[in-house]
Amino acid sequence: MKAVRLFEYNRPFAESLRLVDVPEPEITGPFDVIVKIAGAGVCRTDIHIAQAVWQQALGDPKLPYTIGHENAGHVEAFGSAVTGLAKGDPVICHPLITCGLCYPCRTAYDMACEHGVFPGLDGADGGWAEYLKTSVRNIIKLAPGTDPVPLAPFADAGITAYHAVKKALPYIHPGSKVVVVGVGGLGHFGVQLVKVMSTGTVIALDSNRDRLDFAREIGADEVALAGDDGGVAEILRLTDGRGADVILDFVAENGTPQQALRYLRPARGGTYIVIGYGGQVSPTTLDMIANEINILGSIVGSYSELTELMELNRQGRVHITSTTFPLEDYAHALDELDAGHVRGRGVLVP
């Protein structure tokens, strides 16, 4: 079958990643499931993988392997112990294959599974291919008849935004100002989810005017252009000088953390949530205590959170904006993402 595999770090996308022919995966264990990929999302993390940003954190995985960690499709085959699935069922895959037995798995925090496998990221083959081998443990059935193609980005971009907004909820009440930094693949979920899940007011912040228009279309109450000062003055203006109660930073590089600390509300527990990466956040400890700031990291989300998010999508409360590309055009899709040309999320279709 066709698969896009990572062969080498830090080359142009079309060289680091190559479309090759590999054997189809086979069922070997009782809980295995093989999914025929309908759509596979294109994530900034794929760019970072090719740039070796994750190489060390992931223990230097053996190359080549197939990337792609936002996967949706149809059930193709499954192991002997799997119940409740039938060939052809539309499904979405939680990105992590978890053990179900360790303390994190037992306490609804399965993203910290002590034995987790992350296809498309840590060396296990991912979903930029015709078929993906995974486990019943990370399969979520979609409603009968659902087209999984456009939904793939829920599997990572969606759940990551959902998890981060859940973290923010204790700090949001009616009248709270919530800044969403970056209205890309994750941020476009973030804007919607703050409105659906909380009583806060959303201010979308981006350096691109088109994205701010997009933010308004999907529900942002206010928008702010990140000009020379990163939007600090505009956010202060929109919050009557008080600053933001909560900041969801889907960028977290190129100075956004420094700017965030300047428009985070002093006093009363202003909360800065880091979801993007690439930068550094450096408050003094006096800042931390004098304003009683919270700085919270957030990554992906649990299986049950993805279940909840797909239910919100089924009910029509959360929508996805995506653009499809043929699998062969993966390098073009990455270039478009890198250039900031994709509205919402790109999806590869094998």
Place this chain on the structure above:
Amino acid sequence: MKAVRLFEYNRPFAESLRLVDVPEPEITGPFDVIVKIAGAGVCRTDIHIAQAVWQQALGDPKLPYTIGHENAGHVEAFGSAVTGLAKGDPVICHPLITCGLCYPCRTAYDMACEHGVFPGLDGADGGWAEYLKTSVRNIIKLAPGTDPVPLAPFADAGITAYHAVKKALPYIHPGSKVVVVGVGGLGHFGVQLVKVMSTGTVIALDSNRDRLDFAREIGADEVALAGDDGGVAEILRLTDGRGADVILDFVAENGTPQQALRYLRPARGGTYIVIGYGGQVSPTTLDMIANEINILGSIVGSYSELTELMELNRQGRVHITSTTFPLEDYAHALDELDAGHVRGRGVLVP
């Protein structure tokens, strides 16, 4: 009456602060209370005040004023609208005089009162004196017959540790390793409170062996000496290489934040709580998300928290270790604190 007032920043203690004679305070408002000071705590923040560390954050208060924000004594007089108090009642004073009407006051977060006055800190006269004028809003009655002298440090050191430990509770379960950094005035409450309020295991970290012995006496399960590496290797050893689940940093300067991030547990929401100040904490955003770290500032605590803490003290579950000095010896008391010679907390007695 006698009072120790701040006249000038950044001089030797005996010159920045001078014992002078000032008029006794008088009741002017219906909710005023005058407390005859029995004991007033000596806090590292008093040193920082004299060093102008807080000058800007407090809006450059007009000098001179009487310092001292950890106050306990007996009711001397009160305004016309005060009920439930009698002359001679032993009391402790919450450090902030709050309005009771703003949103923070209404939501149990009165430390963020929008109209708060902080005697001894922001220019209002504090308690290093014979009498303190305050409000019924920050008075807590002690059990009849209680000697307030040794209890004064509960008013700031105690409540600050209590509030920080409360913040830590959601992250502690049986088996969690909680590191208390610095076993001084605040930390000696921290060690006890983690044991009383949570099911975690306490590891006390200090650069001074005597303080580690002291930590053991008051309940620490393990102790670690902060040697050349700040205790990083020892904490990792004591946690089987996993790192600490929660860190309560009562120092937060001289490198402790950098060290903390090295022994904070990767994965599963390791939580670093900043209570001291003077340093800087600088994780990369990749660190923040890859390990899903929480960094939380914590300052003082609410009136109701001080009520709760005094109840724990009354029940004998939390004890104070303090050394008294005559008010006249305030400069010596500050020198002893600065030199790390005070076990627990120093208290001035007028």
Place this chain on the structure above:
Amino acid sequence: MKAVRLFEYNRPFAESLRLVDVPEPEITGPFDVIVKIAGAGVCRTDIHIAQAVWQQALGDPKLPYTIGHENAGHVEAFGSAVTGLAKGDPVICHPLITCGLCYPCRTAYDMACEHGVFPGLDGADGGWAEYLKTSVRNIIKLAPGTDPVPLAPFADAGITAYHAVKKALPYIHPGSKVVVVGVGGLGHFGVQLVKVMSTGTVIALDSNRDRLDFAREIGADEVALAGDDGGVAEILRLTDGRGADVILDFVAENGTPQQALRYLRPARGGTYIVIGYGGQVSPTTLDMIANEINILGSIVGSYSELTELMELNRQGRVHITSTTFPLEDYAHALDELDAGHVRGRGVLVP
């Protein structure tokens, strides 16, 4: 001035309650506020008061007194210590005058104030009059130019629904089925608030088809007619036989508690919240544990909750449906309420 006062229990409304002339209230304390009433809500509790249902619970208040506990209007006068108010400001009054000093007031639970006064209920004069004397502690300023007349019912019906929905939030996630029992004055807020504050699905239950149509108009996802079986079969049908995850019972009499326990979801912590009163709830302890049921009482809400709710109204997220009556027609307004003819809430205008 004109005032409707309770003279006698258990007579026709026009005899129990009489419109009489009484002296206007005067400022006597520093925190007093006099409000010129613009609108005063008509609540089922007013009926219950006249029927002596609350007589014992309230300590047999001395008659006569002016009733009316849902009050909005304009500031007329205020005491010497009041700041931030001007004559003519539009305001709404939290129903309880609280002390601000006791432990419940300090912990955001001021409805349990140990020294609270409840005008219109406990013998203090309420708002079915031209003027109401209250305190700055229970005044919430509305946005300049707001017409307070139709908003009065937020002061009790609104906040009671808000507080109850807040209690329900920990038990609601995407896909949860939340039944709102009774779409009257409180329930019409309940339906809206579940949608605004949670990710649950709302099923409105009422015995009156018009009210079910009304429920649909204001956002209910599904409706169920409470026929012979109180709607049990219909709710089970709408929940695929699983039952409701959360029930908000704004009626809680005439058998609704018994019915609720029949359609409450067995297993996984089904939660039944009691807001109305008049009936009895009688599970066996085996039912309580085998299905791990929660039964929670809920009454009114705190001052800060009313602040939050008025902000949601200001933002246009929560609306009120009300019908005005001249103050003189109070008995007719009560008859209409008793007969179930009022859509939303009735409001008396002096």
Place this chain on the structure above:
Amino acid sequence: MKAVRLFEYNRPFAESLRLVDVPEPEITGPFDVIVKIAGAGVCRTDIHIAQAVWQQALGDPKLPYTIGHENAGHVEAFGSAVTGLAKGDPVICHPLITCGLCYPCRTAYDMACEHGVFPGLDGADGGWAEYLKTSVRNIIKLAPGTDPVPLAPFADAGITAYHAVKKALPYIHPGSKVVVVGVGGLGHFGVQLVKVMSTGTVIALDSNRDRLDFAREIGADEVALAGDDGGVAEILRLTDGRGADVILDFVAENGTPQQALRYLRPARGGTYIVIGYGGQVSPTTLDMIANEINILGSIVGSYSELTELMELNRQGRVHITSTTFPLEDYAHALDELDAGHVRGRGVLVP
């Protein structure tokens, strides 16, 4: 092997339950584990099973089957997919075998597993036998060298108390009065756990003076004899007339629910937690709201909670008091329990 099986309901214990010889269980699935029973607890629920109290709730399980749901022992054998266990490892068994895949299992609420099997209760063979067949999913390894015999009752009595106390924690603060009703197998854990896990004050209530002495020995702050009025007057006296903030009712029959509602604190969210069963709780809805009461059912606890509890036991913070009986004396052990003669918990040893 020897096993005690339920053959018939509602006969004397020695006839309802008979010691018989049955084949040893065998490994058939990849996650199976066979435990050589060291100790199996004797629970009031075993009496209720024999009395058919659970017959209907459990769907009328086919007789005979082996009872015993509090099991500890040593690993004897395991299936092909099991890792981390070795023959001879001391273990304790969570009472429910869960699927690990359903929404409750995914959200740390595995007691509500949609496909759970409850050996010893629902027709699957339990642990009053030489060997128990269970799954790796409900096995918790004990520290090497631990004697599992006396620990068996943690598996149900212990975890049930732990789960109930966890439910109580949000309602307990320093100074709160927590009444533990019934100092038997569950209650003796309850008394200890309130002290270890919370800052509340424990009042133990029992009709038996010996048990009150026992309660004092294991940490109760106060004790109350349940005389003619069930202890109502004594609890009110011990709480200065205010009543209990939280009640943990491990009996919940023979009038204890009615009594509990009489000494539950009016106002401020008094919380009554039902853990025992056999009675009925019947507040009026007016009682529920006027005092804003919470009534919460509680049953067993999750796998992760048992992990946490065993850690507290390992640390020496929670102890068990148990009496062993040879397996053959099961009927005598049940009689002793029924007569209230067992201090702590009885344990059968095969």
